[in-house]
Amino acid sequence: MADAAEAADERYLAAKLLRPRLNKVxxxxxxxxxxxxxxxxxxxxxxxxxxxxxxxxxxxxxxxxxxxxxxxxxxxxxxxxxxxxxxxxxxxxxxxxxxxxxxxxxxxxxxxxxxxxxxxxxxxxxxxxxxxxxxxxxxxxxxxxxxxxxxxxxxxxxxxxxxxxxxxxxxxxxxxxxxxxxxxxxxxxxxxxxxxxxxxxxxxxxxxxxxxxxxxxxxxxxxxxxxxxxxxxxxxxxxxxxxxxxxxxxxxxxxxxxxxxxxxxxxxxxxxxxxxxxxxxxxxxxxxxxxxxxxxxxxDGAMRLWPELRIDLGHSYTIPSVFWPAVVLPLLLFGGMLGYPFVERKLTRSRGMHNVAQRPRDVPARTSFGVMVLTFYALLIVAGVDDVIAYAWRIPIERMVWIGRIGVLVLPPLAYLITHRICRLLQRADRDVLRQGVHTGLIELRDGGYYVELNQPLEPEPGEESMRYARYRGNPVPHLPGDLETSGADQARRR
Known part of the structure; x- marks a missing residue:
């Protein structure tokens, strides 16, 4: 095996070709x-x-x-x-x-x-x-x-x-x-x-x-x-x-x-x-x-929920109601998916290279929009089995159809608002970490007879002049007294 590898390297420079590929991260x-x-x-x-x-x-x-x-x-x-x-x-x-x-x-x-x-x-x-x-x-x-x-x-x-x-x-x-x-x-x-x-x-x-x-x-x-x-x-x-x-x-x-x-x-x-x-x-x-x-x-679910909407074009052509949920809706969905990167780039005016992924909470508008579309998609999937649900739960099928129609109009915007609110709350929690440090779960008795929790402040990045400009980069949260860094404990006590 070694002789074969050496022969391949001698003839085809295999090591030179493979080394950078094997080192890919x-x-x-x-x-x-x-x-x-x-x-x-x-x-x-x-x-x-x-x-x-x-x-x-x-x-x-x-x-x-x-x-x-x-x-x-x-x-x-x-x-x-x-x-x-x-x-x-x-x-x-x-x-x-x-x-x-x-x-x-x-x-x-x-x-x-x-x-x-x-x-x-x-x-x-x-x-x-x-x-x-x-x-x-x-x-x-x-x-x-x-x-x-x-x-x-x-x-x-x-x-x-x-x-x-x-x-x-x-x-x-x-x-x-x-x-x-x-x-x-x-x-x-x-x-x-x-x-x-x-x-x-x-x-x-x-x-x-x-x-x-x-x-x-x-x-x-x-x-x-x-x-x-x-x-x-x-x-x-x-x-x-x-x-x-x-x-x-x-x-x-x-x-x-x-x-x-x-x-x-x-x-x-x-x-x-x-x-x-x-x-x-x-x-x-x-x-x-x-x-x-x-x-x-x-x-299938979209066709079940779509109301009767037939359009007659003169005496020769008719657009039946099934055309809108079965043809137009998928075209809009996949067309929107294909064009979304270019629409977002236009709206955000972002022209640079992006090699660092974003946390969903840091882009609440995009995250909320994605959750809204997923909610709409999930409701249509559930609508595709409305007859099974109606049979199993003894619900009239007409009532299931109306529940589905109201749901696809109300729940996706509600999902957008809830997701946007959650993202904002998570951002606020991150800002608290930047200001106060990571919660350690450790408490200390003060001279006045009261207890305070020790927080582990974030270390500034090289070149950052103060903790105000430090960024939360996923510092591990200590759970035991020995896990708390000495410098962080000292700073926490000084607080």
Whole structure:
């Protein structure tokens, strides 16, 4: 091994190439690992998807089922559904791999969302990283489209209902909706080619685009380096953290093993997408309590809450009410996400480089706006299961709809005000630390017979003339008398 490494270094200057890469510094905070969680979930998706593709038949040709699942014996179904049933009951490990694949898809999208939230709330999208923010938004869009395509492939009653809803959404688009629907389905819904087209998108086109975006995103992070949280050493001109090899490499490898192991356990113990309970898709039927995966449930909830608002354009064209929550709302949401870095830069007139992440409390307007949008999003997800809630709690569905409509109008602004207030209170607490020092929890008996708490003043930074200009950089809070620095105790007593 040593001889091979020496030969490679002699011929290709490998040590010169690898040394600066192995010395690259990565932040230590746990929140920076959500991007890696998405990456390892994506790797799991590729591996399990390759195994499933060996046995899946993306055909809508009809056949009569004769298999080990007796409840569907002699049922008419497509070859796509029959091959998924064969995967679940006849292929060794097929059901386990199917469920791992589905859970990995949900974790993948969730990790991207949480990663984007971390970037948003800490201001890591600011110059010079605007392009990587835009790439991340497109990755989220492609991941959602990829999840929908894979979710629809089994051609079961639940996924078929979702494809039918997609057809209705396309038909609601003015002028081009009918043509787009005929182009996608090759005629009237459901046609005979939609599953094969979704299969091609799912295993070739969309994964290829995702791989390209992941490569560009990682290259951007590698070249521009990570942001880091403010601290005693963190500035705009350096990078604070652990070196890539060996500490960060060991941490990353451990995360990949834990991610894969957790997904395997979830696939083995937690049932997801039991198509054998739903049965094959029939255009004249719809599954009760049918909800899509969580990342598409917002659109379902928005359509349930939106009032009837039909606009007739002359005698030939109509804009149905479903167009606004299913087409306009997602366009506004993702359009706002794409343009937010540039809008904030315009409003704040901030033109410099930003390598130090911001604490959410220090930017109350942005933090409050983000919480308001998250509240709106969460309410729409809850609205997507209003029929389940109404059935479980015996509430009339009409009342649930009105509760949801009032909620999306009242709760997001209320969340903004509450979050803004909390940020201001936290800022006030930080100012108290600057003026009085860190609370130690230690008390001292004074000569007058009363007790006072000892505070540990902050040490001034080099070049700072007085404590008035000192900044709170996360000094550890002492809990025992021995933890209190001598100089700090003396200053506290002098107070």
């Amino acid at each position: 990565f932040p230590e905070h746990f929140s920076f690992l959500f991007g890696e969680l998405a990456l390892y979930s994506f790797v799991t998706l590729l591996l399990t998807g390759t195994y499933l593709a060996l046995f899946f038949d993306p055909s809508m040709s009809q056949l009569t089922y004769h298999g080990p699942y007796s409840a569907l014996d002699n049922s008419e179904m497509s070859k796509a559904f029959a091959s998924t049933m064969r995967l679940s009951f006849e292929v060794r490990g097929g059901l386990l791999v199917r469920q791992i694949h589905h859970w990995a898809a949900n974790v993948f999208v969730a990790a991207i969302v949480v990663h984007l939230l971390r970037v948003f709330f800490t201001g890591a999208f600011r110059k010079p990283r605007e392009a990587n923010w835009v790439i991340g938004i497109f990755m989220l869009l492609i991941a959602i489209a990829e999840g929908f395509c894979g979710y629809s492939l089994p051609d079961d009653l639940l996924s078929g209902t979702g494809v039918r809803i997609m057809s209705g959404i396309m038909l609601s688009v003015p002028l081009i909706g009918t043509w787009a629907n005929w182009l996608v389905f090759g005629g009237e819904f459901p046609g005979e080619i939609i599953i094969s087209r979704l299969y091609t998108l799912h295993i070739l086109l969309l994964p290829g685009i995702l791989l390209a975006l992941v490569a560009v995103h990682l290259a951007g992070v590698w070249y521009q380096k990570h942001t880091h949280f403010p601290g005693k050493r963190g500035t705009e001109r350096n990078v604070v953290g652990t070196r890539m090899f060996p500490p960060f490499a060991l941490k990353s490898i451990s995360l990949s093993i834990m991610t894969t192991g957790t997904l395997v356990v979830m696939g083995g113990l937690l049932q997801i997408n039991p198509i054998f309970h739903f049965g094959p898709y029939l255009p004249g039927e719809a599954s009760i309590n049918s909800q899509p995966d969580w990342y598409l449930q917002m659109i």
